[in-house]
Amino acid sequence: MYLAVVEEIKKTIVSGHLSPGDMLKSESEMMKEYGVSRMTLRKSLSLLSNQGYIYSVPGKGNFVKKPDTDIYQFRFNRYDNLLSKVDRIKLLAVTVNTASKDVTDNLLLQENGRVVRVERLVYSDEQAVALEIVNTQYIPNTPVVEDRINFANYANDLDKKLAFGKETFGLTKELTIKVVRADEDICTKLSIAPGEDVFEISEKIMKQDDYSPLTYSLFYIRKEYFMLTAKTPEEDASKKIF
Amino acid sequence: MYLAVVEEIKKTIVSGHLSPGDMLKSESEMMKEYGVSRMTLRKSLSLLSNQGYIYSVPGKGNFVKKPDTDIYQFRFNRYDNLLSKVDRIKLLAVTVNTASKDVTDNLLLQENGRVVRVERLVYSDEQAVALEIVNTQYIPNTPVVEDRINFANYANDLDKKLAFGKETFGLTKELTIKVVRADEDICTKLSIAPGEDVFEISEKIMKQDDYSPLTYSLFYIRKEYFMLTAKTPEEDASKKIF
């Protein structure tokens, strides 16, 4: 029933009777028009709001929203997004050392702060296709960190658990993708020609409440082995909303 | 009040009393526990559901969801995402011709189908930094298409309006980003060395209901002029949901 009302309202919007910025009829009017109770109507309205069709201003009314069609969504995971199957991950090194400027800035460390640095090489088709560097602030005697060092040869899910325990909720992540000229170290490890370009994907994991950084990772990928596909968010929200 | 209940429930989840897959107390129990009515409690639950904390199974109960932390979101717009300001857009050509294989596949055309092809060069700092190719199915005498040709030297918003009229709602878009070796044509137009790599961003705009393609665009960008930043979706849904 509330879904039917949603469709009705969508029609009046899309069919052009209403344009962005226009006000919808008041809720009491719409209750009569569609023959539903207030709560039911409001359920419809909030669904429309979630789908980006409308927004409401307390004391004034509900308005048609200009749709934001420039938002995209994608799924990314360091090991699952390469263009060919990962068949081996090799642990290169686990070190505790002074952070570089880049790492210091991103992890908001003190000057000369120390970090745990885990370096891994990702193989596909017997070839090294990606180099992964995970930096975590080093806090001596923290079980999490010590564990992280001990088990650093395991990757992926286990990695996350070790780093954050049960804190899988309440995290925000930020990803930056660009193309950079590979430095000597990367060229050697990925066995590519000097001066070649590679993808650089940096991933920063932060706490959601105060944005304090937990890890800062760099992922260098041979450019033929990565591409990204993103889509406009689904409208399927309908099923999730209530 | 319902927000307070949300916080309460989050606590019981995050503090580890509940793990993914576990069932929450029944709604009637929680009503008593938090001293709220059914509708209020359900408002809290649907908020939690939207934020990805829980899901519910009719006839059984509400369950803690394993958070999907691999979803990212970003905003993209052909002209607003370059690393430097766009100061000029030059229309190179508007042609009606037989579609290439790639275009035919993506627009689901008949064999030897014809398309309107609009080609533009994007300038920044007096340099050509990106080449844009927009393909739309050619349907003779369709006002939309004819207008598109007439006004093809205008870009961005106007472009969208001409192509889709009031249909700004109900569209889905798909983006693919990769790095490819520039062909001769691109090298000339962007004045880069032969064999250099460029970003290739393809954008396919479809109708949301039947996924029928409307336009298929290719965007070639000099690799120094583009990078992408994406974030985990906000939890701010709270404000949007009701």
Place this chain on the structure above:
DNA sequence: GAGTGGTCTAGACCACGAT
């Protein structure tokens, strides 16, 4: 059949904007 979540209702009080 008992318990669960999904939906809907009629009525109430509030904070807010416009006048």
Place this chain on the structure above:
DNA sequence: TCGTGGTCTAGACCACTCT
């Protein structure tokens, strides 16, 4: 002051799952 949307309530019926 009046109309608007935001919130909350108590009670009802339904379809579903489990035993």
